[in-house]
Amino acid sequence: MGVSKAERQRTNVRMGLKLGLVALFFVGFGFAMVPLYDVICELTGLNGKTNAVAVAVDKNTQIDMTRSVKVEFLSHSMPGVGLTFKPEQFSIRVHPGEISHMNYTITNTTDKVFVGQAIPSITPAVAAQxxxxxxxxxxxxxxxxPGETRTMPVVFVVNPKLDRDFGTVTLSYTFFEAIKAKS
Structure with missing residues (x-):
């Protein structure tokens, strides 16, 4: 007593539809990952994305002149994108609470327009907040x-509430090429 050809065909069609829905779900999930990642980073302060609500510096905050924090600056770009990307200095010392500035220089070494975005990361992760x-x-x-060089500023504040045990904080940027829209 075997399964009829029509029954097998219906079973195969149902299985194909289920597999197609699973594939469609994962394609949608893949597109949703970037916004989900941004929301998670914003809420938790992970991967150097700071939680602006938790970090907001009071207007009454005073500069803590009794100590300084070394802030190191790193830069990376995706291999093969044709960018040179570097901070003007490797590190500076800042007093918590003071507004500080650092410039990064970026050069497009290719003969094509480059569109991208820098993603920051702060270590140690506890210091990100x-x-x-x-x-x-x-x-x-x-x-x-093509060939353009630009100096791009970063203006930042290390909150005085940063634990005194942290003597060094590293701000690292990785420059990625923007995802191109499919035509």
Whole structure:
């Protein structure tokens, strides 16, 4: 007593539809991962994305002149994208509570327009909630003409509530090429 050909065909069609729905779900999930990642980082302060609500520096905050924190600056770009990307200095010493500035220089070494975005990361991760970027080229995508060199500022504050045990905080940026829309 075997399964009829029609019954097998119906079973195969149902299985194909189920597999198609699973594939469609994972394609949608793949597109949703970036916004979900941003929300999780914003809520938790992970991966250097600071929680602006938790980090907001009071207008009454005073500069803590009794100590300084060494802030190191790193830069990376995706291999093969044709960018040179570096901070003007490797590190500076800042007093918690003071507004500080650092410039990064970015050069598009290719003969094509480059559109990308820098993603920040702060280490140690615990310090991320005390590091507030007031102005940053990482807040949006950047477009560079062929051969263009641009100096881009970062303005930041290390919150005085940062534990005194932290003598060094590292701000690292990785520059990624923007995802191109499919035509």
């Amino acid at each position: 005390y590091f507030e970027k007031l102005q940053c080229f990482c807040f949006g995508q950047q477009s560079f003409a």
